[in-house]
Amino acid sequence: MEVRRRLAANMKRLRKAKGWSQEVLADAAGVDRTYVSGIERLVRNPTITVLERIAQALDTPAGHLLDPPT
Amino acid sequence: MEVRRRLAANMKRLRKAKGWSQEVLADAAGVDRTYVSGIERLVRNPTITVLERIAQALDTPAGHLLDPPT
DNA sequence: GTGTGACTCAAAGTCCGTT
DNA sequence: AAACGGACTTTGAGTCACA
DSSP, X not given: OHHHHHHHHHHHHHHHHTTOOHHHHHHHHTSOHHHHHHHXXXXXXXXXXXXXXXXXXXXXXXXXXXXXXX | OHHHHHHHXXXXXXXXXXXXXXXXXXXXXXXXXXXXXXXXTTOOXXXXXXXXXXXXXXXXXXXXXGSOOO
């Protein structure tokens, strides 16, 4: 479950760094708006392919989204 | 799908580096033997929590399993 | 020691909405 | 802009027998 927390935190941080709403990120990643919300709130457990699409949208390596906070 | 290929490759490489069979890795990660087989053959699309368990078994950061080949 | 098909069941993922 | 819910379809999780 630790990776889910890290993903949520990293995703939120990078998303905000771009000044993006959840919906903008969702559209950019090609996933549903409510799904992005669910990941950030830790109620969802995405597959690695969804992780990949979100990473591409955020212009960062997929693995980086799972890294511990610096 | 790229992450799936990378996971398969990295997992196989690290597994073999330990001299482990798919079955030994499966036991260490707490998943089924055939499931490990399925990931390596790209027929499975694991969630990030499964990725986490495999990473722990291989004693490597989860994100590292998604990295491109060096 | 690994590949594969088939299976159940829970969860991934989408789409509609309201607060 | 984001949390949250319901209903829905598709896919992953997890397991087995057999090759």
